[in-house]
Every structure is written in C-alpha cells, then in structure tokens.
Amino acid sequence: MPDIASVRPIIGLEIHVELATRRKLFADAPNPAHDEFDNADPNTLTDAVVLALPGALPVINRSAIEHSMRVGMALGCQIASVSRWDRKNYFYPDLPKGYQISQYADPVCGPGITNWPINADGSNHTVRIERAHLEEDAGKLLHELPGGGKIDFSIVDLNRAGTPLLEIVTAPDFQSAEQVVNFARFLRNVCRHLRVSHCTMQKGHIRFEPNINCELTLADGSTVRTPITEVKNLNSFRAVQGAIEYELREQPKRWAETGIAFAPGTKTTRGWNDNSMQTTLQREKEEANDYRYFPDPDLLAIEIDAEWQERVRATVKELPHVRTGRWASSYKLDDRECETLIDDPDTADLFDTAINIVGNNHAKTVANLLLQTGMKLAKERGTTAAALGVSAEHIAAIAQMRDAGDIGSGAIEPLFLASIESERGEEPRAAAERQGLIQVRDEGALRAWCRSAIDDPANAPSVADLRAGKQQAIGRLIGAIMKSSAGKADAKAAREMILEMLAE
C-alpha cells in the first residue's frame, strides 16, 4: 500500500444534554437532573407514566420544549414551527415502555450554524449544527448493589427514565481534538448560562459522542477515507480529547494494516478507557438495529408560533463567550480569570451586577474580590462564590472602599464574612467601622508608626539594606507598621512615607 503523505481529520460531535426541568419530559415525576431531586434513592422518582403501567399516557412538559428552543437559538438553529414525536422501539430493562419517545423527522431545532472562537489562537471556526431533538432518557441498569455489594443479577433504577434529553448533532466540521474540546466547553457554558442544565460532567448531565475518521492523502496523490468510529458516552473533556487523539493516531495505522476504507457498514462503535487512555471496540459494524420508528399516536404535534418563539428568545441573553470577550476587552481580565468567573452563571451575573452598581473603573477590583476572597470562601464551603450570599450591593461597596483606600486587603475577608454571617447581611461600611477595619490615613499617626518601625533596633538591618538600595527590604518595615497599627495603616501610604523619611 502506498505511504500516507498526510492525514486530515474529519470529526463530528453529538452532545446529549439532560435538561434541568422540575418534572420529567412526559411525566409529573420529579427530574433527577434538577438539583432539588439530585441524589434521590433508587426508583423514587417514578409514577405510572415513568413505570409504563397499563393505561398510563404521556403528556409533554412544555418547559422542556422552551429549554430546547433556548439552546437551539444559541446555536443559531431554525426553530421548527411544528415539531413531532416518534417512537423508537427496542427492548431493554431500563426502557419501561419498550420504546423511547424521540423526534425522528421533525425535531424542535433544525439546522443552525455557530462561528465561535474555538481555534487554538482564539480565532473563530464555523461549525454547522444539523439538528437538536428532544427525547426521553432511559433508566439505569446496575450490576452491583448501591454501595458496591456483589450480585449475580442486574437491578434497574428508573429514576433517570423519562428525564428530558436534548441531543445536538453537528456536521463533521471539526479538524482537531482541540476544536472539539473548545466547542464542548463553550456549549457546556452556554447550557449553564441559559439555565437549561447544570451540566455537571460527573453526573452525566452532558455527554459527548464524537464521530471520527480521517482523509488520508497518499504518496501518489490519491485520497482515501478511514471508516468512522463513534466513541460513546464521554463525560469529561479529557476523555473527549484523549479519544479523538487516540483515534486520529490509530486510524491511519488500522487502514495500513487492514486496508479497510470508509464504506457503508464499516462504522464501528468504541468506548473510552480512562486508565489505559485508549478506545476499545464495542460493536463491530453498525448493528442491523431496526427501531421501527413511527409517529407516536399518544401525542399531538407541538406548534411553536412566533409569539412563543419571541417570548423564549427574550430569555436568551449574551452568550458566555461573548461575555468573557467583553470582560477581556473592557476590564482587562485574562483568560484564566474569565474562565473562573464564567464557570458558574450566578457568579458571572453577580460580577456584572456589582460592576453595574459600582462602575466600570472598579471592575478589576470586583473581579479580584470574587476571584480571591469569593473563590477561597466558596471552596472552603463547597459552594460557588455567588451562593455565599454576599449581595452585588455589598461587593460593590467593598470594591469602592478598597479602591478609595479606606480598607486594606486584609479587611476583605472579614467584610465578606460579616455580609454572610450576620443576620440579613451587615453592610460593609458599618462592618468595617464596627470591626475597626477602616484604614487610618491620618498623616501624624502614620508618621509615628513609620518612625517607630525605622527606629526599632530589630529592624536596623532592613533599614540599612534599604538605604543600600535593596527595595525588597521594605517589606519587613511595612509588616512591622501593619502589626503596630493593627492593620489600620494604609500599606501604600506607609511605603511612600518610609521612602520619604529615609531619603530625608
């Protein structure tokens, strides 16, 4: 076989997003993808419809349609004016009705196009969306007891059965693993910010299935395509990246060994092993699964008129990557800062709201408050910065005091805590005054603290170093001043005064 001169990756992506509606897609039973019902005991989130009892009938949950419309709008999709339900028939113990209600011919979201900055250099890349359709998730089959006890049979947990699942399918428009991972991150953030899913990766709220093959250009100039591999159920970005990179390495080798090129029926399904960092074969060829799709006679078509569309469209605000772009250019936040703040939609909202109150010129300080003190406290409490309970007004007030030099950096955490812990949240200025955290900028007091620091024999070596031009020696003197002033001295003013006094 001729040598391979070059490899062009061709990658498409399917994304499954569990929507965080309160109720299931076709049942009144609570939805485990909603945080209120997370961690429910097995088989407690069920009812006659979920269990497919004789005589039970599905009724559509319209908020799942709205969530889907939001995602579709963010992806530039056409929203269907009429959307229909089909049955996908197959037997499995986690599928109570013996069919899954899905959308075959008329999905909620039709073709769309995204042009997001997913290239390594931050430039845009166009990815076409083929469709996004709604369907019900299946339950789970467990092969050991909850907690890990061994059993020689399988048990079924139907809590997840009927959870609304939005399946987004892209065209094979990706050319690298990095583009796919960036797109996946963007999409996760979009879903979080649209408040349609918590997108907690470990809980499988969002799952990725890349379709991968390559076009090989051979030494003689001819081209050949490798068979498509679909890698199922990836729920980390690392796995997405690893699986794609592995397949892109292996597929040219497989072709060279077997000579099998892309043709109908050559598609294989593989799984990802996080430990070996390899994909493993699950299904040779496309199994001849005949799902016998047909229109579900229990459900009416969903009609989406212009008025409904507009009402939903009004809830689709600035997309997260547009927002971080604005933060980067207007507030000079770096990539890491943007990423941290955008990760949680409530924290991102808190950030923007606080800036709206205090003004753009304090933006960097607001960011620092949230990124440092906010994130530290959030981590300690296992929550998010927004969920700490410090209001945007209080954050704005702290930023303003900080930028005015009224408080030092050491005062921030106590003011956060005062806002969180005191009943109804203590107003930061009142808290600062009560706790004596207002910096003293009285020149006389400052001069006295500086003089005693310089004159303290213990500090003599530092004074000497400083006189000799070693700037870093000033730290010890400022430390002494903060100590003797109990933190009330303005560190910046103290530095200037020491330099001034030593220059005299």
Place this chain on the structure above:
Amino acid sequence: MKTDGSMTMAQAAGAVASGRTDAEGLVAEALDRTRAIGSYLNCVLQLLDEDALARARAVDQKRNAGEPIGPLGGVPIILKDNIVLDRGRTTCASKMLERYESPFSATVAKKLEAAGAIVIAKANLDEFAMGSSGENSAFGPARNPWDPTRVPGGSSSGSAVSVAARIVPGALGSDTGGSIRQPASHCGVVGLKPTYGRVSRYGLVAFASSLDQIGPITRTVEDAAIMLDAISGHDPHDSTSLNLSPTSCAQTVSRPIEGLRVAVPAGVIDEIAHNGVRTVYQDAINACRSAGAEIVEVALPVFKSGIAAYYLICAAEASSNLARFDGVRYGSRASVAPSQGLEAMYKESRSSGFGPEVQRRIMLGTHVLSSGYYDAYYLTAARARRLIKEAFDAVFRSHGCHVLLTPAAPEPAFRIGEKSDDPLTMYLEDLFTVPANLAGVPAITVPAGVVIEGGVALPVGVQFHAAALQEDTLLRAARMFEREVGFDAQPPAGL
C-alpha cells in the same frame, strides 16, 4: 321494590334519587343476577361485591341525609376489563395480566363514580381488545344471551352481554374498530363510539392509540346519552383528549331533528352477504323514511380499503403499545434460568403470556413497521385513512347529511368456534365499523330487527354515523329511529 333488571339507567337513577328503591338493593340484585346468569354467560371476570355494596350504602346514606348523589347515583354498571380501577384486578383477559392490580383508576371510572354510578364487576373481552367474537379471552369466551352457543361479538363481549342479559343497565366498552358497536348489534343493545378525543383514554389499556375510544353500551339511546355526558370532557392526562366541556346530550336526545337527512352509501346493500341482515338494513332505511327523513344516496367506497388500512395501523400501534408487557416490572414473567439470558426471559414471558391473536397482531405490526416495509404498509395505510376521513367529510359537508346509515355487522352472531381458524374471515366482521375509527367520527349501533337462524331469533343492529363532535345530532337521529322501530325483543328468559 324488587327489580328484574329491566330498568334503564334513567329509571334506576330516578328510583334511587326519589327513594323508591335503595342503591344497596339495586346493587345487590345486580350482583345476584351476575352470579346467576353471568357465570353461565361468562360475561364477567371479577365481581367487586363487597366494595360495590359499601359504595351503594354510602349513596343511600347521602340521599337519606339530603345530599346530592349525582345523576347516576346508585346505578350499577360494569367496566370492560381493559379499563383500570384502583382496586381489584385489571386483566385485559390476558394471562399476562392475570394478577395485575392497578394503583390508579381510569378517568372514565372516576367520572362515572363522581356521577354516583357503582362499578359492580369487570367484564370479559377479547384479550387486549383484539378480536371480534369474544373468543380470544384467556378466561374463556362470553356467550350470547340470545343463543349461548353463539358468540356475542367482540371485543367488548362481556359488556354487551351484561347489558343484553339485564344484569346492569349500562356498561363501558372500548372501540378500536367496532368493539362496542359490533357486539351491541349481535346482542340487541345500543353501543356508542364517541368522536376520537371526546372521552379520555387515560386508564384504558392501549391497543391502538389513534383509534381506541371508550364508550357506553346501554339498552336505550337515552341511556347512551346519559353515560356519554358522564364520561366525556377534556382530561389533562390524555394529550389526545379534545379541549371541550362534557357533552349535554341527555337534555336534547328526545328532540327529533326537523328535515333529517340520512345518507346511505351507494352499493352497500350488495356488500351484505347475509340475506336476513340485508333485509333488516333495507327495513331500517324505510323506517328512517317513515320517521320523516330524506334518504340521500352517497358515494362512500371506504369499506374494503378501510379494513385493509385498519389492520395495518392497529397492528403497528399494538406491536409498540404491548412492548411494555415484558415481564420486567409487572405482569407474568416466565421462570427462565439466569444463564439463558435476558432475551430468553422476554421471549418466554411474552410467548406464554399472550394468546395467539395478540401474538399474531404483534408480529404483523412489527413487520408493518420494519425498515423496507414501512412505506409500503404503514404510510400507504395512513394515506388511505386520510382519504376515508375526507370521504366522510364530504358526506356530512357537501351532501349536507345529518347522519350516515350503514349496517353494523355483515351477519348476525355466529357459532362459537365457527371462525376461530380463519382470522381473515374474522377480520371481515369489522367491515362496516372500522371506517368510523379511521375517520375519528362518532357512530352508534341501534337494534333494528331480528333474524331467525337455526330456529333462534338473533338481533341485528344498524349503525348511524355523524360528523366529528356531532354526538348530539347522532343521538337525536338514533332516538328517532329507536322510537320508529320500537325494537322490544328480549333474549329468552330463564337463562
């Protein structure tokens, strides 16, 4: 006041409300009749005796306390056993659900109970409502009270028998392709299939969801109106239930229609193979004329294509609807060694749980939907269905007819076992009834006469159709016909 079961629903409700009889007595007598006659006719699968008596006593107490007892207060009724009730068993006459107990009641059951009616029993049927004779019950066929060697028709066999044998004045059936109207014809009672979506299907074990509709089986048209009023109306649990208030047909049913126009399909007479049935139908047309109606001959070539389309669509939907009976969560599960695997458990459970006709339809439906055949079968049937609907629209719109008169069944009740080995002949029993289901329009069977077969009188009904949602017109016309014909034959006494 001792009754012989001859009271209509309207009379029974009136007797209880006025205190001339007690609900407890009415229910106790109905239970006695069920034990005496019902066991022989095999029309009932389960008696709810203690529960029914307790509910009857509660009605009496309410009435004695001067509280309202509802329009059907104390009236005993029977439900086809594919309608779930939150007590007792719901078997669908299948071994699959032999011991199944539903945790909830069907919307129609709740509505009838809210109106004061008392469910005394669950009626026999063809398994999962699939059949036209009542013979496909896992618990044996119900017998026709006019001739116990004959079938009562199906699939609402037990419901029709219970009403014809005067066990109860009213019962609920379900009608997918004639399952209310055909047994009503064979048993000499009234059977109404409402407009699709008029009555909630929530709690009806689905056979073919796009065709199934629950409806009353009664002895009079007025009672059919009373029962429809009680069970109709929008149900948020059924997406296909129409967003309409309950009907109020009982108020208007006795008002004749001035200038009634009755459509008769051209050539339909020639499609009736049985001489006696043809005569009854011809007489029915004449009776309409003597009642003052104008007869309008219309082109309605829907019967042969209807039966073909029907058996494709209903089988396709059934194959999917019955997939839930997999032995995993409820219903019968075959004991299969774990080493044989999941598929063996499915196969064994479904092969032993379902009877032959149900298996036949599941296989047929699976084939109809399978890749490569879907377009030729399912889509073609769906197109035929659309054309049938348009043909009905034309009768009621273009020709301005109030109702359409057709036979109800091609022949009278046949002997038990006569057609068991010939499913295709059996399917033709539904020739005249399936178009109404495909078109979604309401239709009613009314007793029209008798034929003598082997020295025995057998009742024959005819069928009226109306445009969608025109139950009011349909029932008024049927009442006019009922009055004109004055059918008063009864099954032989002393059963």
